[in-house]
Amino acid sequence: MELKAMKWIVGATALALVFGQTPARAEYPEKPVEMTVLFGGTAQTIGQLLADLMSKNLPNPVVPVARTGGGGSVGYKYVNATDPDGYNIVWNSNSISTGYHGGRTDFDYTAFKPIARISVEVPAFAVRADAGWETLQDMVDDIKSSDKKLKVGASGKGSFTHLTTMALLDKLGIADKVIHVPYDQGKAPVELLAGRIDAALQWPGQFISHAEAGTINILCVTGKDRITALPDVPSCAEAGAGDLDITMWRGLAAPADTPDEVIAILEAAAKTATGSEEFIAASKTVGFEPAFADHAQFGEQIAADDKWIGELIKDLGLNQ
Incomplete structure (x- = not known):
């Protein structure tokens, strides 16, 4: 770089500081975002596809990293211990509540800030x-x-x-x-x-x-309705299991103190990915339902589900 150009850059930076301005920051994310995947199988398949599709709409990629074990507790503990800067997120599920109420973690869902619900799976x-x-x-x-x-x-x-x-x-x-x-x-x-x-x-x-x-x-x-992937299979309630209605949601969350502006960027990328033709096509072969919900709606569902999961685990004696 020529000396004259270098002096201009230094001078411009100094003037910005004098007038209370700071040089423009690079757009988040400035480096890859790690997405902790808690389980293999369908969860891993959907998580990898979601990460790939989100990466197309962000300055840096979302990288899925498998941290399995303990019914999800291994991954939750890892992400909970990271800095709340948006560079470590978790591909989460109802397992945040089964893990806490089952005694595998000493923190509950409030340790994380919801980003978006992505899909629903019916066992x-x-x-x-x-x-x-x-x-x-x-x-x-x-x-x-x-x-x-x-x-x-x-x-x-x-x-x-x-x-x-x-x-x-x-x-x-x-x-x-x-x-x-x-x-x-x-x-x-x-x-x-x-x-x-x-x-x-x-x-x-x-x-x-x-x-x-x-x-x-x-x-x-086990949901109250039949699912797209198995249209001829009845719900368990239809088949004689009373009012049974249990489904698994999957979504994204970050450590609780992650900035709202970071959550908004990740939510937008997730929404675009979930609505893509590729994601919808995959849902029909893998066997899940795309079900995007924003961070606020997702947070309400997590809280509501945590309550009934805790009560059910207690009623069935699985917290002992």
């Missing part, structure tokens, strides 16, 4: 096709009329899917005739097809290809 309850149960009621009648114990897969005590499974079995009146069999996350179809379990509740994307092949029967989904 599906499935059995092996050779079990002979075409409907949920077939299974219930068989278990109740015999000495059989239903071997149900569980991907972690106190996890969202375990909590939902317990709530479903309680509604069906067979919770006392169940043996819970632990397995690694994402292994539900493998365990079902190998005959180690009789039933499992997981994300639809894990079951759809097997259901199409005729090896697994999906008996119901």
Whole structure:
């Protein structure tokens, strides 16, 4: 750089300081933003796609980093300990409440500031096709009329899917005739097809290809309505499980003191990503529902869900 040009830059900076101005800052984010992904499977698939799509609308990329374990607690603890500067966010879910009320974290949802809700997933309850149960009621009648114990897969005590499974079995009146069999996350179809379990509740994307092949029967989904990916599968309430209505939301959050202007930038990028054709197309094959909500609406839902999750965990004795 020529000496004359350098003197001009130094002089301009000095004048800005004299008149109470500061040199323009680079636009946030000035470096990559780490998105902590808490789980594998569907959560990881959606999270990676979301990060890629958000990166197209930001000066620097959003980079998904897997920090799994402890029903999400490993990742939540990591992000909670980072600086609230917008460079560490978490791909969160109802697991923030199951983790706290289940005793895996010593902080609740208020440790984070909501950015946006992105999607909703409705768990599906499935059995092996050779079990002979075409409907949920077939299974219930068989278990109740015999000495059989239903071997149900569980991907972690106190996890969202375990909590939902317990709530479903309680509604069906067979919770006392169940043996819970632990397995690694994402292994539900493998365990079902190998005959180690009789039933499992997981994300639809894990079951759809097997259901199409005729090896697994999906008996119901746990939300109050049927889902786009499984239009012929009834809700569990339709199938006889009373008023059961449990869904999993996923979204983005940052440490509680993250500046509002940073939250707004991330929210805008997330909204554009969620409404894209690519994201909507993926939802139909992976098995989730795009469901954008802004930071305020998302915050209200998190607080409301935390209340009923805490009450349900207590009622089912899963906080002991």
